Amino acid sequence: MTQKKKDALPEARIAKGFRDIETAELAGLAQMLQTIRGVYERYGFEALETPALEYTDALGKFLPDQDRPNAGVFSFQDEDEQWMSLRYDLTAPLARYVAQNFDRLPKPYRRYAYGPVYRNEKPGPGRFRQFMQFDADTVGTDSVAADAEICMLAADTLEALGIKRGDYVIKVNNRKVLDGLMESVGLSGDENAARRLIVLRAIDKFDKFGEEGVSLLLGKGRKDESGDYTAGAGLDAAQIGKILSLFNVGYANSGTSTVAHLRKLFADTEISRQGLDELDGIASLFDAAGYGNDRIRIDTSVVRGLEYYTGPVFEAELTFEVKGDDGQTVRFGSVGGGGRYDDLVSRFTGQKVPATGFSIGVSRLQAALAHIGAKPKAALGPVVVLVMDKAEIASYQKMVKQLRDAGIRTEMYLGTSGMNAQMKYANKRNCPCVVIQGSNERDAKTVTLKDLIVGAQAAASIKDNKEWKEARAGQVTVAEADLVAEVRKIVELHSGQAS
Amino acid sequence: MTQKKKDALPEARIAKGFRDIETAELAGLAQMLQTIRGVYERYGFEALETPALEYTDALGKFLPDQDRPNAGVFSFQDEDEQWMSLRYDLTAPLARYVAQNFDRLPKPYRRYAYGPVYRNEKPGPGRFRQFMQFDADTVGTDSVAADAEICMLAADTLEALGIKRGDYVIKVNNRKVLDGLMESVGLSGDENAARRLIVLRAIDKFDKFGEEGVSLLLGKGRKDESGDYTAGAGLDAAQIGKILSLFNVGYANSGTSTVAHLRKLFADTEISRQGLDELDGIASLFDAAGYGNDRIRIDTSVVRGLEYYTGPVFEAELTFEVKGDDGQTVRFGSVGGGGRYDDLVSRFTGQKVPATGFSIGVSRLQAALAHIGAKPKAALGPVVVLVMDKAEIASYQKMVKQLRDAGIRTEMYLGTSGMNAQMKYANKRNCPCVVIQGSNERDAKTVTLKDLIVGAQAAASIKDNKEWKEARAGQVTVAEADLVAEVRKIVELHSGQAS
Numbered sequence: 001m002t003q004k005k006k007d008a009l010p011e012a013r014i015a016k017g018f019r020d021i022e023t024a025e026l027a028g029l030a031q032m033l034q035t036i037r038g039v040y041e042r043y044g045f046e047a048l049e050t051p052a053l054e055y056t057d058a059l060g061k062f063l064p065d066q067d068r069p070n071a072g073v074f075s076f077q078d079e080d081e082q083w084m085s086l087r088y089d090l091t092a093p094l095a096r097y098v099a100q101n102f103d104r105l106p107k108p109y110r111r112y113a114y115g116p117v118y119r120n121e122k123p124g125p126g127r128f129r130q131f132m133q134f135d136a137d138t139v140g141t142d143s144v145a146a147d148a149e150i151c152m153l154a155a156d157t158l159e160a161l162g163i164k165r166g167d168y169v170i171k172v173n174n175r176k177v178l179d180g181l182m183e184s185v186g187l188s189g190d191e192n193a194a195r196r197l198i199v200l201r202a203i204d205k206f207d208k209f210g211e212e213g214v215s216l217l218l219g220k221g222r223k224d225e226s227g228d229y230t231a232g233a234g235l236d237a238a239q240i241g242k243i244l245s246l247f248n249v250g251y252a253n254s255g256t257s258t259v260a261h262l263r264k265l266f267a268d269t270e271i272s273r274q275g276l277d278e279l280d281g282i283a284s285l286f287d288a289a290g291y292g293n294d295r296i297r298i299d300t301s302v303v304r305g306l307e308y309y310t311g312p313v314f315e316a317e318l319t320f321e322v323k324g325d326d327g328q329t330v331r332f333g334s335v336g337g338g339g340r341y342d343d344l345v346s347r348f349t350g351q352k353v354p355a356t357g358f359s360i361g362v363s364r365l366q367a368a369l370a371h372i373g374a375k376p377k378a379a380l381g382p383v384v385v386l387v388m389d390k391a392e393i394a395s396y397q398k399m400v401k402q403l404r405d406a407g408i409r410t411e412m413y414l415g416t417s418g419m420n421a422q423m424k425y426a427n428k429r430n431c432p433c434v435v436i437q438g439s440n441e442r443d444a445k446t447v448t449l450k451d452l453i454v455g456a457q458a459a460a461s462i463k464d465n466k467e468w469k470e471a472r473a474g475q476v477t478v479a480e481a482d483l484v485a486e487v488r489k490i491v492e493l494h495s496g497q498a499s
Numbered sequence: 500m501t502q503k504k505k506d507a508l509p510e511a512r513i514a515k516g517f518r519d520i521e522t523a524e525l526a527g528l529a530q531m532l533q534t535i536r537g538v539y540e541r542y543g544f545e546a547l548e549t550p551a552l553e554y555t556d557a558l559g560k561f562l563p564d565q566d567r568p569n570a571g572v573f574s575f576q577d578e579d580e581q582w583m584s585l586r587y588d589l590t591a592p593l594a595r596y597v598a599q600n601f602d603r604l605p606k607p608y609r610r611y612a613y614g615p616v617y618r619n620e621k622p623g624p625g626r627f628r629q630f631m632q633f634d635a636d637t638v639g640t641d642s643v644a645a646d647a648e649i650c651m652l653a654a655d656t657l658e659a660l661g662i663k664r665g666d667y668v669i670k671v672n673n674r675k676v677l678d679g680l681m682e683s684v685g686l687s688g689d690e691n692a693a694r695r696l697i698v699l700r701a702i703d704k705f706d707k708f709g710e711e712g713v714s715l716l717l718g719k720g721r722k723d724e725s726g727d728y729t730a731g732a733g734l735d736a737a738q739i740g741k742i743l744s745l746f747n748v749g750y751a752n753s754g755t756s757t758v759a760h761l762r763k764l765f766a767d768t769e770i771s772r773q774g775l776d777e778l779d780g781i782a783s784l785f786d787a788a789g790y791g792n793d794r795i796r797i798d799t800s801v802v803r804g805l806e807y808y809t810g811p812v813f814e815a816e817l818t819f820e821v822k823g824d825d826g827q828t829v830r831f832g833s834v835g836g837g838g839r840y841d842d843l844v845s846r847f848t849g850q851k852v853p854a855t856g857f858s859i860g861v862s863r864l865q866a867a868l869a870h871i872g873a874k875p876k877a878a879l880g881p882v883v884v885l886v887m888d889k890a891e892i893a894s895y896q897k898m899v900k901q902l903r904d905a906g907i908r909t910e911m912y913l914g915t916s917g918m919n920a921q922m923k924y925a926n927k928r929n930c931p932c933v934v935i936q937g938s939n940e941r942d943a944k945t946v947t948l949k950d951l952i953v954g955a956q957a958a959a960s961i962k963d964n965k966e967w968k969e970a971r972a973g974q975v976t977v978a979e980a981d982l983v984a985e986v987r988k989i990v991e992l993h994s995g996q997a998s
Binding site: 106410 | 508509510511512513514515517518519520521522525526529536540541542543545546547548549550551552553554556557573574575577578579581583585594595596598599600605606607609615617619620621628629637639640641642644645647648651655783784786787788789844846847848849880881883892893894896897899900903906907908909910911913914915924927928
């Protein structure tokens with residue numbers, strides 16, 4: 001064997017901006033995905049899974065936000081020298097799928113999809129280059145009932161996940177109302193496209209900077225604490241005042257009465273009247289189905305991205321506050337959003353196919369669920385059968401098999417270490433109970449069971465080592481024939497449920 | 500709006516060698532994965548999910564089979580110009596994870612993982628460039644109990660998936676027995692490495708070419724039907740005879756007696772005696788746990804890949820035959836395999852960490868399950884509430900909500916088409932029941948329910964159009980207040996289960 005030099009070996013490191021997900025988090029994730037799937041299927045959405053890789057031209061090279069063209073996508077050439085890209089969201093593959101299979105799909109087509117998406121970007125705290133999205137889209141209808149349904153779906157999903165009513169809200173706006181407002185402050189027309197973007201971006205910053213900050217961004221510009229300067233839209237006081245009215249509307253008892261109120265403020269253009277009519281149609285469906293302001297709310301401050309959406313837009317927000325690890329109060333804010341986009345497949349076919357959809361940021365939502373205690377507790381580990389005598393592993397294996405056949409999660413210790421290391425291993429696995437059979441027990445046809453959780457509790461209260469050893473807390477010796485029944489008792493005690 | 504030229508538009512096409520997975524297959528997949536997870540967790544394996552992308556040097560550029568170096572991996576440079584690769588299996592990322600987290604992991608470390616892997620290869624029929632693997636590995640022990648456990652895990656998993664005992668077998672061999680055989684026919688030493696590869700590859704082809712074909716590959720070489728010639732290992736008749744004895748061993752009543760028999764044939768080298776001792780240790784655990792030859796069998800013809808494995812190797816085979824779509828008899832054969840590989844992390848740390856593992860080819864196994872009817876039937880679609888009057892969509896939506904709240908999968912028709920198209924849509928969705936409320940029903944506070952499945956059966960037996968219309972098969976008008984109860988009856992009738 002040649003001895004390799006240590007410094008010639010590659011470093012075992014995960015790629016920057018990626019993360020490994022371990023067992024406790026995965027258990028929570030699996031449960032969460034199953035709950036979401038259940039609600040989406042009840043609404044009649046069908047599952048679809050498209051591949052992670054697509055031809056670059058079929059996927060489109062651009063992320064939805066048009067202010068960042070060409071950036072953010074992992075692309076490369078395959079063996080045939082065709083350019084391929086990793087999907088950066090689930091909407092671009094949906095467009096390809098719908099265009100490719102248009103004739104045979106039921107129309108409207110409701111589909112849900114979830115899975116990892118990839119961004120070739122500089123990662124930051126909590127910002128990863130692979131993360132999971134969970135999308136629902138209804139393709140092939142411009143009915144506001146489709147938009148309304150997506151909002152109700154979002155509300156029902158959050159409640160199914162254990163978020164109490166009042167701890168979340170689905171906010172609904174219509175980009176046409178914003179477009180109308182732009183027109184009424186003199187920002188219509190192609191020549192004002194750049195300024196409109198600045199204004200939309202400023203509105204989108206309301207949660208972060210408040211009215212004063214947005215005011216500066218709409219006017220002369222804003223300098224942040226670090227001294228960085230963001231250029232403003234250059235609007236005058238009257239224009240700024242009109243736009244800021246978006247944030248001072250409040251809401252009435254029901255969605256339709258909120259819209260009636262909005263008509264007094266924003267109905268001065270054709271486009272905004274159209275937007276308000278759509279909002280009224282949506283709100284009347286909320287009223288009919290009994291979704292009040294405590295669940296879904298018309299809110300004119302919602303923007304959702306930049307040039308992408310064409311009509312109703314939605315934002316799912318968590319409204320409760322929690323203490324972060326650093327003692328600071330944290331508000332989770334947005335955990336998902338979406339809206340209507342009417343050119344899903346036109347880049348392939350030239351044909352307009354209206355669609356509306358909603359996307360959940362899965363990791364963010366899971367983090368929020370963890371904070372409200374909706375996350376599952378760290379899973380109880382397996383029962384561990386210790387190996388006291390290597391010549392007897394066949395009989396230890398037999399015990400393992402009996403326990404597994406009874407549905408009890410069990411393993412035999414597979415290492416080569418002695419008793420102390422085996423106990424340490426069992427503790428590391430969060431094992432509720434070890435099974436011990438030394439020669440004394442074997443001769444007497446018994447096994448000793450050690451309840452590690454009761455044992456640990458006792459150890460915390462007993463200071464004296466001698467007293468501790470004599471107490472043998474959590475330890476019991478039972479007949480071999482009672483192995484399964486006795487282990488089950490201990491496991492059920494700690495899992496709080498019948499297995 | 501500018502009119503784009505049709506030929507300037509990109510073609511909506513999925514990348515070659517990739518596929519979309521639609522709702523019925525996904526439902527079967529989800530169920531299958533949950534079953535496998537359940538068994539693996541009962542065995543004490545922990546879930547782990549590593550990212551799809553890794554640094555190329557951390558992943559290793561090579562697929563396990565060393566006769567195809569450097570090929571088959573999707574690689575590219577990221578924004579920081581670091582080389583990254585898509586994972587080509589789940590073992591290479593496991594090695595990176597274990598090396599990176601070695602100190603804090605319990606040892607031995609049992610983990611399971613599943614997810615898509617990617618190969619930059621020319622696709623073929625049934626060979627895709629993205630496919631799913633489901634792996635279980637035990638890291639950090641050289642105990643044969645770990646190997647034995649993996650085999651029992653494989654057997655239990657196949658049975659949990661609905662494959663009857665006798666319809667599958669887990670075959671177990673030891674590469675050391677093969678190595679010993681090479682030595683005894685004079686093929687040891689570095690200078691014979693290339694010929695050993697040819698021999699192993701020939702042995703691996705037994706299922707395909709039979710004894711005669713393998714004989715040619717071990718000797719002068721073999722010409723196939725198309726005239727392509729494969730060079731042989733150039734062995735003489737005595738050498739060939741000795742190697743072919745691998746296929747003529749048969750098996751005894753138990754694993755340990757099979758091994759006792761093998762000792763008479765293959766115990767003429769130190770390395771093969773070591774391999775036989777390991778097999779004996781494994782087989783005695785099968786015997787103790789009651790896994791007979793009908794589930795797990797010692798079989799010296801199993802090779803599993805080329806240079807990768809270092810000890811015990813396993814192969815999970817389905818033994819039943821089915822008729823293919825073309826009427827031909829198909830045997831599914833291998834649906835998974837694995838073995839012991841003792842240099843999992845040494846490429847990072849220089850340190851030997853023994854490991855043993857098993858990998859399921861998920862798509863292949865799912866296809867097999869479909870053939871034995873273990874796959875779920877095409878899922879029943881949602882109940883569809885028709886839109887007879889657009890002004891009334893709020894009240895239709897209310898019905899939808901009532902049905903969904905009762906746990907019944909329901910949607911309102913969201914398109915703009917008339918009654919006929921709506922019925923066609925409902926049929927396309929595999930809808931069990933449509934809900935109809937026209938003005939007559941509304942005035943009478945009733946709804947009409949149309950059982951589409953009973954209706955379709957009746958339509959098939961009633962030839963006369965007039966008779967058909969009068970029979971109104973599967974159609975019933977009920978009070979609005981009974982909507983949920985009456986729809987539930989129809990849905991339960993067709994799903995064969997309470998909702």
